[in-house]
Amino acid sequence: MADQVKQTKPRIKTETRRKIISGGDLAFYAVDHLFFLVFTITCLFPFYYLLINTISDSESVSKGIVNFFPRGINLQNYIALKNVNALGSAALVSVLRTIIGTAVMVAASAFVGYLVTKEEMWHRKFFYRFLVITMYFNAGLIPWYMNMSMLGLTNHFAAYIIPGIVAPYNIILVKTYIESIPKELEESAFIDGASFFTVFRKIIWPLSKPILATIAIFGAVGHWNSFQDSLILMSDAPNLYTLQHRLYIYLTQTSDLKNIINDPNSPSAAAMAANPKLIKYTISMISVIPILLVYPFMQRYFEEGIMLGAVKG
Amino acid sequence: MTEKKKTIPEEPCHPVYSLQRILALLMFFLLFIPTANPARVCDLVNKNLSLLTSAISWTGLTSDVGRGFRAGWVSESSFRLIMAGSIVMLLGICVIAVGACMSFGNNKLKRSSFLFSLAGPFITVAGEALLVLSSSRIVEFARANGKLDRVYSGTLNGFLVGKSFVPYPSGRMILFAAIGALLLILTIITLIGTPAPEKGEKAQMESRYSLFLMFLPFALLTFIFCYLPLWGWRYSFFDYQSGQTLSKESFVGFKWFKFLFENEATRNDIFRVMKNTLAMSFLGIITSWVPLAFAVFLNEIPSKRFKRFVQTATTIPNFISWILVYAVAFAIFSTDGFINSVFGGNTNYLMSSSHMWLKMLLWGTWKGVGWSAIIYIAGIAGIDRQLYEAATVDGAGRFQRIWHVTIPGLVPTYMVMLLMAVAGMLSNGLDQYLVFSNHANATDMEVLDLYVYNLGIKGGSIPLSTVISMTKSLVSIALLFMANSISKLVRKESII
Numbered sequence: 001m002a003d004q005v006k007q008t009k010p011r012i013k014t015e016t017r018r019k020i021i022s023g024g025d026l027a028f029y030a031v032d033h034l035f036f037l038v039f040t041i042t043c044l045f046p047f048y049y050l051l052i053n054t055i056s057d058s059e060s061v062s063k064g065i066v067n068f069f070p071r072g073i074n075l076q077n078y079i080a081l082k083n084v085n086a087l088g089s090a091a092l093v094s095v096l097r098t099i100i101g102t103a104v105m106v107a108a109s110a111f112v113g114y115l116v117t118k119e120e121m122w123h124r125k126f127f128y129r130f131l132v133i134t135m136y137f138n139a140g141l142i143p144w145y146m147n148m149s150m151l152g153l154t155n156h157f158a159a160y161i162i163p164g165i166v167a168p169y170n171i172i173l174v175k176t177y178i179e180s181i182p183k184e185l186e187e188s189a190f191i192d193g194a195s196f197f198t199v200f201r202k203i204i205w206p207l208s209k210p211i212l213a214t215i216a217i218f219g220a221v222g223h224w225n226s227f228q229d230s231l232i233l234m235s236d237a238p239n240l241y242t243l244q245h246r247l248y249i250y251l252t253q254t255s256d257l258k259n260i261i262n263d264p265n266s267p268s269a270a271a272m273a274a275n276p277k278l279i280k281y282t283i284s285m286i287s288v289i290p291i292l293l294v295y296p297f298m299q300r301y302f303e304e305g306i307m308l309g310a311v312k313g
Numbered sequence: 314m315t316e317k318k319k320t321i322p323e324e325p326c327h328p329v330y331s332l333q334r335i336l337a338l339l340m341f342f343l344l345f346i347p348t349a350n351p352a353r354v355c356d357l358v359n360k361n362l363s364l365l366t367s368a369i370s371w372t373g374l375t376s377d378v379g380r381g382f383r384a385g386w387v388s389e390s391s392f393r394l395i396m397a398g399s400i401v402m403l404l405g406i407c408v409i410a411v412g413a414c415m416s417f418g419n420n421k422l423k424r425s426s427f428l429f430s431l432a433g434p435f436i437t438v439a440g441e442a443l444l445v446l447s448s449s450r451i452v453e454f455a456r457a458n459g460k461l462d463r464v465y466s467g468t469l470n471g472f473l474v475g476k477s478f479v480p481y482p483s484g485r486m487i488l489f490a491a492i493g494a495l496l497l498i499l500t501i502i503t504l505i506g507t508p509a510p511e512k513g514e515k516a517q518m519e520s521r522y523s524l525f526l527m528f529l530p531f532a533l534l535t536f537i538f539c540y541l542p543l544w545g546w547r548y549s550f551f552d553y554q555s556g557q558t559l560s561k562e563s564f565v566g567f568k569w570f571k572f573l574f575e576n577e578a579t580r581n582d583i584f585r586v587m588k589n590t591l592a593m594s595f596l597g598i599i600t601s602w603v604p605l606a607f608a609v610f611l612n613e614i615p616s617k618r619f620k621r622f623v624q625t626a627t628t629i630p631n632f633i634s635w636i637l638v639y640a641v642a643f644a645i646f647s648t649d650g651f652i653n654s655v656f657g658g659n660t661n662y663l664m665s666s667s668h669m670w671l672k673m674l675l676w677g678t679w680k681g682v683g684w685s686a687i688i689y690i691a692g693i694a695g696i697d698r699q700l701y702e703a704a705t706v707d708g709a710g711r712f713q714r715i716w717h718v719t720i721p722g723l724v725p726t727y728m729v730m731l732l733m734a735v736a737g738m739l740s741n742g743l744d745q746y747l748v749f750s751n752h753a754n755a756t757d758m759e760v761l762d763l764y765v766y767n768l769g770i771k772g773g774s775i776p777l778s779t780v781i782s783m784t785k786s787l788v789s790i791a792l793l794f795m796a797n798s799i800s801k802l803v804r805k806e807s808i809i
Contacts, residue, residue, distance in 0.1 A: 064654035122525035140782025143545030152366030225634035284640035
């Protein structure tokens with residue numbers, strides 16, 4: 001197999017090298033490259049623009065001369081964020097919900113995903129459908145909200161975690177993956193007297209790590225970006241707002257932002273208060289950075305990730 | 314020798330056991346229903362509080378009593394007693410549940426389950442006794458302070474005998490006690506019917522049942538968060554204002570359904586909102602070929618590196634939230650954003666109300682096209698190379714190859730995506746339209762999801778927005794089934 005690949009590779013290379021590029025092809029390539037280059041820039045530039053503005057000195061930013069390159073690089077804005085009210089607690093809530101929520105979801109998906117592969121389970125088909133069918137309907141925003149308040153989950157941190165424990169999509173992904181693992185592995189373990197939990201812990205969990213990493217990454221991004229639950233459920237508990245929700249509040253606040261800064265006498269805070277758009281930019285950067293940091297890891301799982309949209313029960 | 318005694322077989326699905334489990338399950342669900350909350354011993358306990366919440370959340374339990382505590386006509390200790398009673402009841406119900414689960418086992422395990430099934434109802438009733446006690450203490454305390462009317466607005470749940478108050482259990486308590494009594498009777502029947510386990514028999518359970526019991530907590534979670542909200546549809550038939558309870562008096566039948574069409578202002582709103590919703594969805598459907606084209610033309614680029622780079626960069630926007638998309642929009646298009654500082658000017662483009670549909674479509678495309686293209690890129694990778702070679706040999710040019718080989722290979726995937734888009738026609742999502750809307754452009758931006766949010770959560774008209782939520786859900790399900798049957802008809806394959 002490996003030899004075959006080695007043999008065919010050079011052949012293809014020489015073929016492409018030998019190909020004569022016609023004028024029409026050249027034009028096509030030029031247009032094609034140009035289009036993708038422009039679109040790529042529109043995707044990247046806004047983040048770059050935010051970055052250079054937040055690391056430039058605020059005077060240049062005020063003059064509006066920081067457009068393509070940073071001027072007077074410093075981290076004043078990021079340091080000044082410590083003076084922004086409620087930002088610390090919002091970041092903490094976001095980090096906590098991302099870590100706890102993802103961990104619980106992944107553990108539950110792995111366990112339930114394994115359970116539903118067990119054909120001898122009592123009424124397995126029924127319960128599996130019971131789970132999967134919930135992907136295709138929902139009662140609507142208001143009934144959901146009324147339900148959450150009936151359960152006492154409004155204005156409570158648990159509202160970020162508990163509803164996300166059972167994630168049908170992810171359970172299907174894990175189930176499909178586990179079914180591709182040779183049955184003999186667990187069967188022999190069972191014959192050797194291993195219990196259900198031992199098999200799960202020692203065989204299923206380690207072998208399904210690739211798919212668990214996939215759902216972990218996508219789940220974490222979902223938690224980090226999630227905004228609706230904070231907006232709707234936490235109306236009376238501002239200390240439980242997520243970072244996204246805080247950012248939304250700051251972005252849409254049309255009145256001056258001076259009142260969100262405590263200790264306005266410190267020089268960094270004063271500079272920031274003088275230019276409120278920098279507060280908005282810097283908080284935006286803070287919210288983007290974690291996504292950009294996990295992004296390289298995510299790319300490895302894109303292929304599995306598309307399955308998220310395409311798998312069937 | 315046990316032939317005669319064996320009146321109930323070991324089979325765990327015997328009707329007596331099933332009945333027992335159904336009752337246990339019923340009791341478990343009553344934990345979540347505020348209307349059935351026995352801990353509501355007086356008017357001071359929040360009407361929307363379930364027994365579970367009263368047992369685990371002190372702030373929830375005392376949310377309506379703050380003034381009473383401060384003014385001193387409610388003693389905190391009596392509320393502690395309510396919480397204690399709730400906790401004991403919760404414990405009792407848990408014990409009952411454990412007993413019901415254990416009854417799936419063999420005779421030996423069933424024997425031990427009786428211990429739980431017998432103790433559970435007693436613990437539950439003991440909790441109720443604490444609640445009754447707390448109610449009497451609250452009344453006596455309030456009466457001593459002359460604020461009895463604050464504690465009970467209607468009739469008292471008991472008799473006043475001199476200075477002391479003799480309460481009687483409420484209907485809600487009787488319900489729990491009745492279920493408990495029934496469980497007790499059933500347990501005694503099974504206790505007599507179950508033969509003594511053979512000597513040396515170990516307590517165990519068939520794996521089919523133990524697997525089921527491990528699955529059960531997750532099934533319950535699914536029920537609570539995905540099926541129980543359907544119970545909230547009942548609000549559409551009541552005159553409800555937040556904080557109140559539903560009662561026979563507030564039942565209004567189809568009033569709100571009629572209101573939707575009879576009230577002119579609402580009707581105009583609905584027409585406008587539906588126009589926005591359908592316009593956004595149709596624009597989305599009309600441009601649904603864009604990711605496909607994106608994938609096809611990206612595939613024509615020979616350099617693997619460049620391809621990879623483009624793919625990496627264009628997928629980033631998909632992974633940031635709509636808030637961050639708005640933050641980006643803010644940085645570029647606001648008054649002192651990029652556009653204005655480069656080209657000079659003072660326009661806040663985000664506040665303009667022109668071409669809102671088109672702008673929203675463009676933002677949606679910017680965010681989603683790179684990601685949506687991935688599925689087609691994977692599709693292209695799956696097309697047989699020999700087809701391309703054959704086409705080249707036959708003299709097909711680049712565009713002919715694309716048209717006759719690549720596109721036909723991607724059409725099945727495209728059809729699935731298209732049908733899913735049709736099925737989700739009413740769900741544009743809330744986030745995008747919420748963050749981009751402001752007083753200048755709100756009229757053209759309000760899609761159905763945003764309208765429901767504005768009406769129900771912001772405006773507080775729960776019944777009317779429930780009517781809309783409910784209709785939307787039903788229509789969406791109908792659309793999904795329609796799309797699915799079309800798919801079955803055309804592709805002989807279902808999409809769900």
